[in-house]
Amino acid sequence: MLKYILKRILAGVISLVVLITIAFFMMHAMPGGPFSPDEQKNVPEVILNRLAESYGLNKPLWDQYIDYWNNLLHGDLGISFKYPGVSVNDKIAYHFPISALVGGIAVVFSLLVGIPLGIVAALNRKKPADYGVLAFATVGISVPTFILAVLLLLLFGEVFRMPIAVFHSEQVLSYVLPVLCLSFHPIAYIARQTRSSMLEALENDYVRTARAKGVSELMVVSKHALKNAMTPVITYLGPLVAGLLTGSFVVESVFSVGGIGKYFVSSVSDRDYTMILGIVVFYGAFVVVCNLISDILLAIIDPRVKLDK
Amino acid sequence: MSAYDRYNVDIPYKDMPPSMFTVVGVSDDGDEIVRPSTSYWHDVWQRFRHDRLAMIGLIILGIMVAACILIPEFSDKTYDGMDFFNSRQPPSREHLCGTDAMGRDLFIRIMYGARISLAVGFVAAAINLFVGVIYGGISGYIGGRTDMVMMRIVDILTALPSLLYVLLIMLILGSTVQSVIIALCFTSWIGTARVVRSEILRLKHSEYIMAAKLAGAKLPTLLFRHLVPNAMGPIIVSTAFLVPSAIFSEAFLSFLGIGIQVPMASWGTLANEGQAWMSEMPWLLIFPVAAICITMLSLNFIGDGLRDALDPRLKH
Numbered sequence: 173m174l175k176y177i178l179k180r181i182l183a184g185v186i187s188l189v190v191l192i193t194i195a196f197f198m199m200h201a202m203p204g205g206p207f208s209p210d211e212q213k214n215v216p217e218v219i220l221n222r223l224a225e226s227y228g229l230n231k232p233l234w235d236q237y238i239d240y241w242n243n244l245l246h247g248d249l250g251i252s253f254k255y256p257g258v259s260v261n262d263k264i265a266y267h268f269p270i271s272a273l274v275g276g277i278a279v280v281f282s283l284l285v286g287i288p289l290g291i292v293a294a295l296n297r298k299k300p301a302d303y304g305v306l307a308f309a310t311v312g313i314s315v316p317t318f319i320l321a322v323l324l325l326l327l328f329g330e331v332f333r334m335p336i337a338v339f340h341s342e343q344v345l346s347y348v349l350p351v352l353c354l355s356f357h358p359i360a361y362i363a364r365q366t367r368s369s370m371l372e373a374l375e376n377d378y379v380r381t382a383r384a385k386g387v388s389e390l391m392v393v394s395k396h397a398l399k400n401a402m403t404p405v406i407t408y409l410g411p412l413v414a415g416l417l418t419g420s421f422v423v424e425s426v427f428s429v430g431g432i433g434k435y436f437v438s439s440v441s442d443r444d445y446t447m448i449l450g451i452v453v454f455y456g457a458f459v460v461v462c463n464l465i466s467d468i469l470l471a472i473i474d475p476r477v478k479l480d481k
Numbered sequence: 482m483s484a485y486d487r488y489n490v491d492i493p494y495k496d497m498p499p500s501m502f503t504v505v506g507v508s509d510d511g512d513e514i515v516r517p518s519t520s521y522w523h524d525v526w527q528r529f530r531h532d533r534l535a536m537i538g539l540i541i542l543g544i545m546v547a548a549c550i551l552i553p554e555f556s557d558k559t560y561d562g563m564d565f566f567n568s569r570q571p572p573s574r575e576h577l578c579g580t581d582a583m584g585r586d587l588f589i590r591i592m593y594g595a596r597i598s599l600a601v602g603f604v605a606a607a608i609n610l611f612v613g614v615i616y617g618g619i620s621g622y623i624g625g626r627t628d629m630v631m632m633r634i635v636d637i638l639t640a641l642p643s644l645l646y647v648l649l650i651m652l653i654l655g656s657t658v659q660s661v662i663i664a665l666c667f668t669s670w671i672g673t674a675r676v677v678r679s680e681i682l683r684l685k686h687s688e689y690i691m692a693a694k695l696a697g698a699k700l701p702t703l704l705f706r707h708l709v710p711n712a713m714g715p716i717i718v719s720t721a722f723l724v725p726s727a728i729f730s731e732a733f734l735s736f737l738g739i740g741i742q743v744p745m746a747s748w749g750t751l752a753n754e755g756q757a758w759m760s761e762m763p764w765l766l767i768f769p770v771a772a773i774c775i776t777m778l779s780l781n782f783i784g785d786g787l788r789d790a791l792d793p794r795l796k797h
Contacts, residue, residue, distance in 0.1 A: 187637040195649070199649065202652045311778070314725070314781050316773065316777070318752075319752065322752065322756050322759070322770070323770065326763065326766065330760060421644075421737070436645070437644075437648060440645075441652070
């Protein structure tokens with residue numbers, strides 16, 4: 173087990189190194205730059221050169237790359253280009269908790285709704301409840317998040333006249349729409365997965381044995397079938413947690429949640445080099461850890477899964 | 482020589498000529514194939530045809546494709562034709578989906594948008610299919626160290642959400658249809674490659690592969706003539722779901738304002754514009770959004786139908 177974990181961490185570190193390298197060079201391959209004279213026409217070229225110098229941008233690319241690594245290994249992600257004087261570390265430390273809170277609620281909500289929906293559908297196979305869940309799941313997978321966000325805005329803002337424009341982290345009501353929007357797709361996916369793996373699990377011999385022994389239907393479902401049907405959901409949990417906790421650009425910008433997801437896109441269009449790399453590092457590490465945890469969890473719950481294959 | 486000779490046993494009527502015997506209880510008719518033989522693909526089509534949702538999806542998609550090819554050709558309106566006397570019109574007989582603030586007819590813009598969105602979807606899926614089959618095929622067939630290295634590369638690429646790559650590529654290449662397609666293809670072939678690889682791993686020890694190898698078949702022949710056709714089912718299913726996901730990604734990019742640029746308009750661009758006018762002219766939002774949702778639904782229905790038809794064991 174320990175050997176497996178170490179191996180996975182090593183693989184994760186290697187992929188992070190490669191990622192940072194790709195992102196670093198792709199970023200510098202983008203036409204223009206934060207201080208390029210073609211784009212900043214109002215600033216004299218001397219000043220632009222000075223700025224570039226102070227950020228180390230006039231050094232050879234290779235030296236900049238080494239410098240970045242040097243800082244990174246000291247835990248320093250650098251100073252943002254867009255927000256002068258603010259370090260990327262602070263930026264992430266400030267905005268990530270907001271995203272993580274909204275995303276965390278969305279993860280819990282999607283599990284609490286998705287799994288029961290899937291179970292209900294599986295137990296009522298080919299009955300109206302099943303078709304209802306299936307229809308919802310198909311629509312949920314087909315409607316893109318950005319459209320859902322806009323439709324929710326239209327519905328709650330225009331029709332119900334709810335205050336939607338401002339997000340207050342203290343108000344419970346502010347969380348309703350972002351969480352609904354974030355969890356819609358996962359709910360649909362989880363319900364679908366749970367339904368099909370429950371159907372499969374219910375056909376197993378041990379379920380028949382349990383029923384024959386006179387175990388109550390509730391126990392059969394919750395203890396025997398469900399535990400075995402959870403494998404695909406847990407596999408999905410790793411990417412889900414990683415995706416939701418780090419924030420979604422659309423949901424955060426539509427509902428003006430001040431989370432980290434917004435910077436994911438805006439830093440690229442702002443050419444905020446240090447911010448882009450900081451987010452790549454942070455996000456990459458987060459994804460690697462999430463996937464590792466979900467794999468270990470899977471091995472604990474389902475001993476049939478061999479960790480070191 | 483009688484038929485009993487090879488048994489080398491003493492049968493009393495051994496020397497009797499076969500003409501003295503009559504066959505009892507077995508007729509030659511039983512072996513005759515009365516019904517037309519059904520091939521695998523015929524079977525698949527039969528199963529697909531009886532999937533009502535999938536057929537509805539296919540028909541809607543067919544209408545959509547025909548409409549977006551034909552209607553702009555025979556219409557006097559264009560996607561950038563402005564008519565300031567008829568701006569901000571709600572849907573009417575003249576303007577089926579209304580007009581926007583510059584008097585452009587929304588219906589025709591949606592039709593042009595359909596061309597872009599559907600083209601992006603199908604072209605991206607085709608490129609993904611091509612790259613995925615070759616990458617996954619080589620990785621799975623050669624195996625060993627090559628396979629490990631190729632799969633690690635893929636793992637590294639999928640460690641980050643593809644949106645980040647897409648953004649970087651879009652900014653390097655600029656906002657054109659081609660760069661949208663290139664950006665979308667950058668990581669999405671990986672799913673197909675993984676499917677192909679696992680299928681090839683399963684099939685490569687089959688007897689017919691051994692036979693082909695003994696007959697001197699080279700890698701391309703083995704791969705494209707023997708292995709890939711037998712793995713076609715899962716490959717088609719994974720490609721079928723690539724089309725809606727590519728359309729979705731393109732719409733998303735355009736919605737963010739980094740995809741297709743105005744006055745050209747994909748559905749994402751239109752939805753983005755519509756969002757700004759949500760209160761005053763809700764039709765500008767509703768029609769493009771409906772177009773996206775209906776298309777996504779039909780494509781997903783088709784994908785589900787294909788999956789059930791190609792691999793009935795998966796069906797629940």
